[in-house]
Each structure stands twice: as structure tokens, then as C-alpha cells.
Amino acid sequence: MSSIRRNSRYAGIVVGLVASAVLLSSCAHIKKPARRAEVGLVYKWEVGKPLRYEMKSHTEQNMEMMGQGITNKSDSYIQFTLEPKKVNPDGSAEVVFRLDSISAQIQSPMGNMNPDLKSLTGKEAVFLLSSTGKVLRTISGAENFEYQIAQGMKTNMSQNFSRVLARVPGRPVQIGEKWVIRDTTTTTQSGLDIQVVVSRNEQAVAKEVVAKIPCLKVHGEGEMSMDGSGQNPMAGQMSFEGDGRLTGDYWFDTAHGRLVKNQAKFELEATVAIAGQQNMTMPMESVTTLTATLLTEK
């Protein structure tokens, strides 16, 4: 029967790409070099003071296959801990990222996909993070976060989790002050090498109290573009391009140098091209909302 129901096997691929885009786009990269500041927007890593977070995300994705639209939805929930092990004189720190719990679900017209993620619980990786929240390099353990997202397809989420932190300017700012951040990042997802370019306009909006913690609220809006290509284990040769819009707020505890809350919305219009016998060019759009919240201080 002429029925457009092939999307489900590509849902995981594209959701993975979108998730990568969302988490990468929520990062900031300062134009100016980082420098230590006693106050202001800068992370103050401290050995013996781990930070525990939860993150919820929801993505709704519409794909067009042979002129018919198909909608997929995905939800994920994770809890993780960031535990500094060593702080360097320049303010950077070796930080252990530990995944405390995770669950995810993908809904498609052809049924649900539930990636097997339980094996990732308790796994750790170590990153070198700057005082602006940037991942300078992965020190160890990235291989611990590889998982199967769909039949015959694996991906690694280590890069994504480490970038949940909002990027901050790394200097004092005043209420009402604006700045522009630009970032170019290359990541590998679902077998594709993807380059993400983000340009985000941010502004320090106000001082607000969140969960009884005095914070500085920062609002950001921006655009991003993605380009990628490579060999996906399931679909074969693929090419991906997209353009998106992002908007969001984060609340930063300037006194203790820690992220308290991060909320973002990301809209992406993209095209996925698959070579081989299937030979399809599939337009898609997705909307992702993400919230990361500081839980407790251990």
C-alpha cells in the first residue's frame, strides 16, 4: 500500500541530530577572553562542592516524506552531578560528570521507541571546563556514554551532557548590558560530522530569586546553522543541513559562580538527504524546549 510510514527508522537519527543542535546552541562563547572576576558571570569551581542538576527536554519534530507530513515526539529526563576534582590557577577545572539517572521516549506514528539507557546510569566522564563553562577538552570516560538509539544505530551523548551548562561572559556585567556570543563547534552524532554555528544576542535582564537563591537573569535570542554529512550505520550516506532560531533565559548565582536554571526553546528547519536505494531528501522542522535546574548542593 502506498503509505508513508518509513519515518520511524529515521526518527532516532534525526532526533539525535536535533538534540545535538539544541544542546550545542544553548552554549555561549564569549568574544572576549576569559578572566577571573570576584563577581559577575563566571563559574567558580570548588573541589568538594559538587553540583547536582536535572534536565527535562521535549522535542516535536515534523518530517516530510514524499509529500506527506509525519510527526514524532520525544521526551527525556536526566539527573547528573558535576564534581570538580582539581581547579587550575586560570579558573578552569577538571570536573567529573556523573549520570545519576536517565530516561527517554520517542513517539512516532508507527509506535514508540525506548532507547535502552539504563546501562548509562552511574557512568562518569571527566572534562576540563573553563570558568566560562566551555568544555576545553575531554580528559577521560567519553566512551562510557555510547548507547543504541535505534536498531543498528549507536550514538554517544557525552558531548551533549557536558555542554548543558550555559556559557557565560566570564566578567562582571551590569543590568541592561548586552553582548554577542558566537560559537562554532564540530561534533559527531549518528555517524555524521556536524558543524554548528551559533550567534546569540544576550542581555543581563534583572536580579531574581530562584529556589531561594539570588540570581542574575540573562535573556538570549539568536540563530544557528548546522551542516553535516557522513555515514550513518543504519541509513547509509547522509547529509544534513539546518537553520534555527533559539531563545531562552538562564539564572546564574553570581555569588557562588554556579548555574541555577537554564530554559531554552529551539526551532530548527532542516533537510536530511539519504543516498543509496532509499534515496530521499526529507525536509523537517522541530521545536525543542529544555529546562535544566540545580537540585541540591551535596
Next chain:
Amino acid sequence: MNFHDPAPAWRVVRATLLAVLLGALPLQLPAQSTPWQTGFQSITARELYHHVAVLADDSMRGRNTPSPELEKAAAYISSQFSHDGLQPAPGLSSFYQLFPVVRTRLSSPNVVTFELPDTVLHCRLKQDFVPLQLSASGTVRARVVFVGYGISAPEFNYDDYAGIDVHGKIVLMFTHEPRERDSTDAFLGPKATEHSKNLIKMLTALDHGAVGMILVTDPLNHIARRPPNVWPSLMRRKLPGMKTPLRLVEEKSEALIGVHVSKRVGKWLLESAGADLAALQREIDSTLVPHSFPLPVTAELQVMVEGDTELVKNVVAYLPGSDPKQRDQVVIVGAHYDHIGTANDTVIYNGADDNASGTSGVLEIAQAFALNPARPKRSLLFICFAGEEKGLFGSRYYVHNPLFPLDSTVAMINLDMISRNDSNQVSVAGKNVSPELFNLVEEANTRVGLEVTTEAEKFFRQSDHYSFYRKRVPVLFFNTLEHPDLHKPTDDVNKIIPEKMQKISRLAYLVVWEVGNSSERPSFHEIGADSKTASGETGQGKQTKTSEKGGMP
């Protein structure tokens, strides 16, 4: 893998024995109650299973259109027709009806402009417009008419074309369908109906006389601002070896130039008439009342595509009718024999149910009529279509290049997915198209004993009978509905129910027998139209708006 099929020799021997035994026995029943019996009994679960096992074998690699394996499947079907003593159709020298498909790529120039009396909007390729994959090549210039979602859906009491003349016009429409995210019954709520497909929108526009088509992404439920890119050549990163989209080489009467525009352009077009893009959609969705109107805009659409043509095969067998006065009329029994190939050249989609099962049914029914001593008065055509999964390619080609005139085609019986789900249930669509035909199903079923439902009506536009319906041929669609293995690698022969296929194939055989012998032709009615014509006539149905432009081609 070579196919050694011992079945044909066995079938001939068995049929001969049956004929001898039957001839030696005194007739217990009146002759007219058993003229179909031999053929009926020859349809067996064992042989149906065998055909599926062959067609859905891994070596067939999913029978994609086009592919060497599709050729192999065509050869198998052809050999079965030949073994059974069937003939090529008049006008063909073999069992193959060849039709062209083309891999298209964007050529140049592609230009879209919109004109108001004092303004001209020049659109940029990719940012402002993208040619549809279905678009014909050429240039069209005409006034623009907004037609809502471009849907004619009498089953939902909704018609964007009601009361508006789009002959010779370019139609502007939203993508998708009304109340896309609404959980109410209208348009089945969040589950997309066939009306949301671009192909159906295009065919509907053609049926109403439009000469061009413009899509704009509906704003309330979709965030995309740009037109979706469907051309590999417009990607920033090109894939080596990427093939271009496959399409049917349509007849000129089925060619429509179409583009998808950005929301910015869509907004501009509607503002020319004092309307708002989002407000219009909101109004249509809230009331389910179409809001179609002409715009003061002249559009010129120039789309240039070029392509490389390949030939694909419908496999057709013919059985002449027994009555000299009626043998010029034909009943068609059809099924598509293609599926969707492989993924990454490693995962094979065997398509046992979709649609090796229906193809097997056609083979067994053809054999049944060939073996049966009595022949129907009308002639029979058995057609296995290629390219169904690509957009009803084979049947769309056939209805524009029919081997029998369409006004001599009394009925078309389509088998698509007949081997899964409840072991004693079949769904038959077409009741509202031809009540007489459907009544034959119910009468014949007294000899088979299936539970017959009409759930397949919701898939009415998704298989080959729809091509015949569009040409006003009475149709029936046999289907056993969706299942979790549909269009997955797990649609394999080990999951089919051959006994169910036997019942459905025998049911279809009996229906074809009755249609082939009836003195009256079944009537045709458009979906949603009153079942009685103004004069109470039966036959090819009443005149409607779609037929005024030319009637049967």
C-alpha cells in the same frame, strides 16, 4: 537464486483429474450453480503461500521501483501467467506494459514572480520558493486563487473547491489539513489523512482544472518559515552518488507546475487581498467552512526539471470473454507487486503482506479463471502494477494508456495487503462508489464466510484502485488493514496467514465471476455524492463538476 516451480505441472494434473471426476459424476446441482466451482477450488492456501515465499524472498531485495529485482519479480509473474495459459493483452506482444519513470534534477532557470498592478515580487530560489518534487517542467502564467487546504473531502463534508472556479488558474493552498492537532473527529484528528498528501492535493487541483499550484506551510501548526528543500542539488553539502527523485512521466493532462513558497511570500500574497495567513487558517480550522477566494495577483511559475528515463513494467494477462456481445467489456483484477527495497543495502524490506500477498491473490485468481471450464461473458485483465509505493505510478500510467477503453472497463478489483490481522476478517472499500459491486461481495461471502468490514475506506486513496476511481471506473478495494510490520523489515512470509488469503482470493474470484457475467453494469458514484442519480440511472454515474471539463479521457 533460480526459482524451480513444480506447482504449474501439479496444478494441470490436478485440474485434469478434477475435470475427469466431475465429468464422471451425475450432476447433483443445477449447472448454473457450479460453473465457477473448478476455479474456486483451485485457489489454495498452499499455492498462495508459495507465491508469497518467492516474491518476498530476500533475493528479491524488497522489489524496489526500479531495480533488477523488480524485473525478476515481473519475470516470475509473467511466467506464471504463461504457465496458466493466459494471453498477453490485445496490443501487447508480451505480458509487459512498459511505462517510463524519470529521475529528475533541477535544471535552470527556475523563476517565480508575483504581480500586482503596481508591484512585482521576485522570489529567490530556496529562500522564497522551491519547486515541488511532483512539479512538471515548463512555464505557466495565471491569476491566483486561494483554496484553503486544497482539499475535496466529501466524507468529512468539506470541499475547498466548492463554489469557486479554478479553471485555468494557479491555486494557492496550505499544506497539511484542517485541525491537524485537534483530537476531534474532523479529519481524524492528529493522524494525517490522505488528503494531507501533496500528491492528492495536486491531483485534486488537476481534477478541478487548475494549471499551477502553490503551497505555503500552514502557520498555526508548523514553525518552518522557508519552503522545504526536496532537491539534493540545493543542499549545501552534496552527497556523491545521490540520486534524484523518481517520478512518473505524466501525461500532459496530469502535469501541473507547482512550487512551495515561504511564509513571507504566502503572507504577502494573502495581504494583497486584505487577508491574513494565520487568521485565515484559524477561521477555517475553527469553523471547518472553506474560505476560498481569488487574489488580485498574477503569478508566473517557471520550473525546469530534466531527467533520465527508465522503463518499468506492469505485468498484464488477458482472458477473452465468452460472449461475443460482451467480450469487448473488461473486468480488471489488480495488485501492486513492488515494495520499498532495502535500507543501506543491508536491511531488506520483503513486503510479504505489502504486497506479495495481493499479487499472489491475482495470480491464483487468474489461474482459477484459466482452469475453470466456463468463462465469464466479459473479458478479464489481470494486472500487477509496478511503482505503487512511489505514488501509484503503474496504475496512473495504465489509466492514461488503457489496454481496453476505460468506458468499457466495467469494474476494477484491487487486492492490497490481504494476509494479516484477524484470521477471518477482510475490509472492503468502495461501497459508496458502487453499491451494486459491494452487494456482490456480501452475496459471494455467503459461500466463503468471512467477516467483511468497511474500515479500508479510510485508505481509499492510497492504492491503485484510486487511479481507476479518478477515471470514474467502479472499484472495490480488498485490504486487511495495518499492522506493526507495515513498511518494516519484519513484514515477512512467516507472518502471513495463507488460509485467510485463500478465503479472500476466493471471495474476490466469485465477485469477478458475477461482475463478468452480469447483464447490468455496476454504477459509479463519487464519494459523498447522492447514491441515486437524478434520473435513477445506473451505469457510469451522473455528470459532476469534475467531469464537465472533459469527461472520460
